[in-house]
Amino acid sequence: MAQHTLSVLVENSPGVLARVAGLFAxxxxxxxxxxxxxxxxxxxxxxTIVLNLEGxxxxxxxxxxFKLVNVIGxxxxxxxxxxxxxxxxxxxxxxxxxxxxxxxIASRFNGRVIDDGSSTVTIEAVGMPKDLEALLSQLxxxxxxxxxxxxxxxxxSGDVTLAERTLTETGVASSESHSQTEDYQN
Amino acid sequence: xxxxxxxAQSLVKSLELVGVEVMFxxxxxxxxxxxxxxxxxxxxxxxVRHEQGAGHAxxxxxxxxxxxxxxxxTSGPGATNLVTPxxxxxxxxxxxxxxxxxxxxxxxGTDAFQEADIRGVTMPITKHNYLITNPDDIPRAIAEAFxxxxxxxxxxxxxxxxxxxxxxxxxxxxxxxxxxxxxxxQTEPDSQSIRDAAALIAQSKKPVxxxxxxxxKANASAELIKLAELVGAxxxxxxxxxxxxxxxxxxxxxxxxxxxxxxxxxSLQKADLLITLGARFDDRxxxxxxxxxxxxxxxxxxxxxxxxxKNRYADVAIIGDLKESIRALIPAVDAELKKSKPDLExxxxxxxxxxxxxxxxxxxxxxxxxxPQYVIERIGAITGPDAIYVAGVGQHQMWASQFIKYEKxxxxxxxxxxxxxxxxxxxxxxxxxxxxxxxxxxxxxxGCFQMTNQELVTCSLNNIPIxxxxxxxESLGMVRxxxxxxxxxxxxxxxxHSKRVPDFAKLAEAMGCVGLRCESKGDVDRIIKEANAINDxxxxxxxxxxxxxxxxxxxxxxxxxxxxxxxxxxxxxxxxQEL
Ligand SMILES: Cc1ncc(C[n+]2csc(CCOP(=O)(O)OP(=O)(O)O)c2C)c(N)n1
Numbered sequence: 001m002a003q004h005t006l007s008v009l010v011e012n013s014p015g016v017l018a019r020v021a022g023l024f025a026x027x028x029x030x031x032x033x034x035x036x037x038x039x040x041x042x043x044x045x046x047x048t049i050v051l052n053l054e055g056x057x058x059x060x061x062x063x064x065x066f067k068l069v070n071v072i073g074x075x076x077x078x079x080x081x082x083x084x085x086x087x088x089x090x091x092x093x094x095x096x097x098x099x100x101x102x103x104x105i106a107s108r109f110n111g112r113v114i115d116d117g118s119s120t121v122t123i124e125a126v127g128m129p130k131d132l133e134a135l136l137s138q139l140x141x142x143x144x145x146x147x148x149x150x151x152x153x154x155x156x157s158g159d160v161t162l163a164e165r166t167l168t169e170t171g172v173a174s175s176e177s178h179s180q181t182e183d184y185q186n
Numbered sequence: 187x188x189x190x191x192x193x194a195q196s197l198v199k200s201l202e203l204v205g206v207e208v209m210f211x212x213x214x215x216x217x218x219x220x221x222x223x224x225x226x227x228x229x230x231x232x233x234v235r236h237e238q239g240a241g242h243a244x245x246x247x248x249x250x251x252x253x254x255x256x257x258x259x260t261s262g263p264g265a266t267n268l269v270t271p272x273x274x275x276x277x278x279x280x281x282x283x284x285x286x287x288x289x290x291x292x293x294x295g296t297d298a299f300q301e302a303d304i305r306g307v308t309m310p311i312t313k314h315n316y317l318i319t320n321p322d323d324i325p326r327a328i329a330e331a332f333x334x335x336x337x338x339x340x341x342x343x344x345x346x347x348x349x350x351x352x353x354x355x356x357x358x359x360x361x362x363x364x365x366x367x368x369x370x371x372q373t374e375p376d377s378q379s380i381r382d383a384a385a386l387i388a389q390s391k392k393p394v395x396x397x398x399x400x401x402x403k404a405n406a407s408a409e410l411i412k413l414a415e416l417v418g419a420x421x422x423x424x425x426x427x428x429x430x431x432x433x434x435x436x437x438x439x440x441x442x443x444x445x446x447x448x449x450x451x452x453s454l455q456k457a458d459l460l461i462t463l464g465a466r467f468d469d470r471x472x473x474x475x476x477x478x479x480x481x482x483x484x485x486x487x488x489x490x491x492x493x494x495x496k497n498r499y500a501d502v503a504i505i506g507d508l509k510e511s512i513r514a515l516i517p518a519v520d521a522e523l524k525k526s527k528p529d530l531e532x533x534x535x536x537x538x539x540x541x542x543x544x545x546x547x548x549x550x551x552x553x554x555x556x557x558p559q560y561v562i563e564r565i566g567a568i569t570g571p572d573a574i575y576v577a578g579v580g581q582h583q584m585w586a587s588q589f590i591k592y593e594k595x596x597x598x599x600x601x602x603x604x605x606x607x608x609x610x611x612x613x614x615x616x617x618x619x620x621x622x623x624x625x626x627x628x629x630x631x632x633g634c635f636q637m638t639n640q641e642l643v644t645c646s647l648n649n650i651p652i653x654x655x656x657x658x659x660e661s662l663g664m665v666r667x668x669x670x671x672x673x674x675x676x677x678x679x680x681x682x683h684s685k686r687v688p689d690f691a692k693l694a695e696a697m698g699c700v701g702l703r704c705e706s707k708g709d710v711d712r713i714i715k716e717a718n719a720i721n722d723x724x725x726x727x728x729x730x731x732x733x734x735x736x737x738x739x740x741x742x743x744x745x746x747x748x749x750x751x752x753x754x755x756x757x758x759x760x761x762x763q764e765l
Contacts, residue, residue, distance in 0.1 A: 010368070011367060014317070015305065015309070018306065022310055056499075059495060060492070063491050063492035066491070067490070067491075067492050069313070069314040070368050071368050
């Protein structure tokens with residue numbers, strides 16, 4: 001099994017998140033993370049979904065997602081061809097002057113202290129999921145009081161945009177076709 | 187500003203513009219505003235006795251006419267009563283639109299009287315659905331709903347409309363056209379896939395056409411006959427495709443699947459190529475998937491890309507409208523076959539041997555009672571292939587598929603995917619409304635009939651003279667069969683006592699129908715003819731039949747198609763077959 005990241009453009013209509021979530025639940029697909037937000041086009045939202053699946057199952061997920069009337073386009077974000085980032089906040093337990101050490105570890109992962117409380121230090125970090133995992137494993141020894149993660153968001157490298165790919169008249173993907181997962185576009 | 191009308195008027199106007207001729211429904215508080223303009227509309231509204239009946243009637247109408255069927259209900263319990271027919275239509279890809287009233291916009295989410303989140307409830311069992319709270323949105327929602335229901339892979343669409351949106355004033359603007367960013371079904375097949383498929387067909391020595399309900403939906407029977415005759419391969423028609431290819435055609439091996447013919451099931455198992463047209467590798471057809479057609483390559487033609495590779499890998503996928511896909515295949519296959527035509531003689535010798543050794547059949551009961559298969563066979567033989575046959579769910583459904591000969595598409599209706607007991611009477615009602623000049627026989631079980639027979643009142647009062655054959659084996663026969671086979675004959679809760687109660691003939695009479703009873707074999711033909719002669723009222727015939735008849739052949743659930751049995755503990759004699 002391998003992790004795959006799908007970017008999904010959806011119409012910004014009520015119930016669309018429920019439709020997508022319901023589809024995953026009833027077909028038995030597990031989501032590792034899901035992030036939703038507005039796009040440059042106010043009528044369109046974008047979901048980034050990270051899944052742990054085999055190739056064949058990924059084709060099915062994409063095909064089933066694309067069947068939803070409110071789904072406009074789907075594209076797999078491949079590593080090497082896209083940027084993928086996640087934001088985390090974590091409250092780390094403070095004890096006998098470990099703040100400096102905590103801040104030093106955070107900075108090694110491009111993180112920073114955003115709040116220094118009486119019993120905890122709050123860190124913010126942005127990075128690839130595996131870097132954030134590494135950061136967390138180092139912070140763990142101090143004791144993690146609270147952890148929040150945004151879920152991964154992703155964008156393709158280069159000039160091409162997902163909207164261009166999916167909202168064109170012809171509805172045909174402009175780039176070379178990808179090997180396993182078909183990219184579904186209208 | 188243009189002319190101001192109410193949302194309700196806008197709804198009815200939109201339904202008229204989209205071409206609705208008839209709808210089935212029951213009013214109630216939240217939908218009441220819509221019923222006022224319905225009173226004046228040219229659209230025929232048929233007042234049913236249960237919303238489930240409205241939903242299945244819309245389905246029957248749609249399956250017979252190919253048009254979108256319409257049902258309408260109020261909020262809460264009215265809407266939830268539509269859940270079963272919506273799920274049924276979703277599973278069998280039937281185009282229907284359900285209109286439901288919802289509590290007023292400001293009350294939504296407050297657990298108001300008769301509030302149910304029917305959009306949420308039906309999300310997984312509709313092709314798409316809407317909740318409308320602004321009257322200006324009604325015409326577009328209706329136009330889109332009918333477009334979505336009827337195009338691509340057809341399916342049910344629900345439009346839930348808040349009561350105040352029906353009451354408020356709006357300027358009527360019907361959309362010129364419907365264009366949906368996220369919904370553009372591909373109808374034209376890709377030419378490369380057609381060439382690849384043609385090449386595979388021309389190489390195959392053991393091809394089989396695996397034909398599903400999609401062929402009927404695409405109105406592609408004529409094209410299928412052409413292609414099948416060109417290739418010369420055996421054809422099997424699934425439960426949803428009975429009638430898509432004539433039973434009388436020499437290439438037809440019958441139905442595959444759990445209760446399919448030995449020849450049809452074995453043809454799939456032994457094939458080197460499945461030419462799959464509008465079918466979906468359902469578990470009732472494949473048996474244990476890992477042992478299904480292990481040596482076959484697969485051509486899979488369907489309008490729904492999500493069906494490709496869902497259950498079975500496709501070597502060649504043809505995505506598009508089946509009529510267009512088959513049309514494109516004919517010249518491509520013709521060209522390939524002109525280069526080289528494989529000899530199918532050995533293949534046919536094997537299939538013909540199976541066909542003649544293991545025809546469908548049944549034993550006469552030794553206690554002198556009437557065999558259910560005989561009754562069903564006679565109804566088909568006497569009424570003929572121009573009539574429409576609508577089955578419930580259970581043994582009688584399988585026998586109706588096996589022993590009535592279908593020659594034309596849209597003459598066989600049943601609930602294949604969901605297996606909905608109670609489907610037959612209301613679906614037959616809808617079918618008769620869609621084809622008023624055609625005789626419509628519901629072949630129903632005594633169990634199924636007791637779920638939805640109240641729609642016979644609707645039939646009586648609205649001059650919808652359907653005929654119902656109750657195949658009365660006084661039990662939930664299909665379940666009883668499983669108890670006989672897999673639960674040591676421990677008949678837990680399957681005895682209906684329905685030769686005692688209810689008195690079906692009297693029940694029928696009470697609902698304004700003609701009620702008949704048949705208890706002996708010698709009366710079967712006469713009573714069928716008597717029923718066929720009555721055209722001014724619905725007829726119900728209570729056929730008392732043998733209770734222990736079983737449906738054979740059978741591939742037990744979860745086992746391989748290779749384990750097909752032709753009778754209890756009796757496998758075909760494979761050693762005597764050259765396969
Ligand atoms: C709504 C519903 N409930 C339960 C079932 C399970 N079930 C399948 S067949 C069957 C028996 C049907 O009995 P009857 O209508 O008498 O038909 P028969 O099998 O005797 O021909 C039952 C209970 C079902 N398919 N649908």
